[in-house]
Amino acid sequence: VTGGLGVAKNIHGKNVFVEDVVSNSVTITDTTTSTSATTGALKVVGGISTQENLNVGAVAKVLSTTDASSTTTGALIVSGGLGIAKTLFAADVSSGSVIVTDNTTSDSATTGALKVTGGISTQENLNVGAVAKVISATDATSKTTGALIVTGGLGVAKNIHGKNVF
Secondary structure, three states: OOOOOOOOOOOOOOOOOOOOOOOOOOOOOOOOOOOOOOOOOOOOOOOOOOOOOOOOOOOOOOOOOOOOOOOOOOOOOOOOOOOOOOOOOOOOOOOOOOOOOOOOOOOOOOOOOOOOOOOOOOOOOOOOOOOOOOOOOOOOOOOOOOOOOOOOOOOOOOOOOOOOOO
């Protein structure tokens, strides 16, 4: 057909190649599961663009291994915010800042809104808005041992209480 083709009802075919589709919707009834970037019921060789929402009913995988070095690089780039309803696992996290809005109180070394299994290092100030408690029971035998070791001076605005002060 060199001109247009008008069809009032369904078109059925085994291998149908269509270059441009203008329709209210396209339904693909093939149920082939995707296990890679080249398998599944719908395979697109070029890029995919959508002006509306993209809803995925099962697992969504980004198979690219492109590493991120900024907010505009990597295998998945999100221009807006990211909402996650359940747990987030990440190998490394780099961020301009992290805000934890959970207000769970900490009453031990394993409870609270932010729990870190490994050590914590900071290159700047550490400001604590409530009680800071060191839970370790390590005894001090010199100025370089104990549960809390301060390399610089110690400024205290109020009383100091201790069992044995040397």
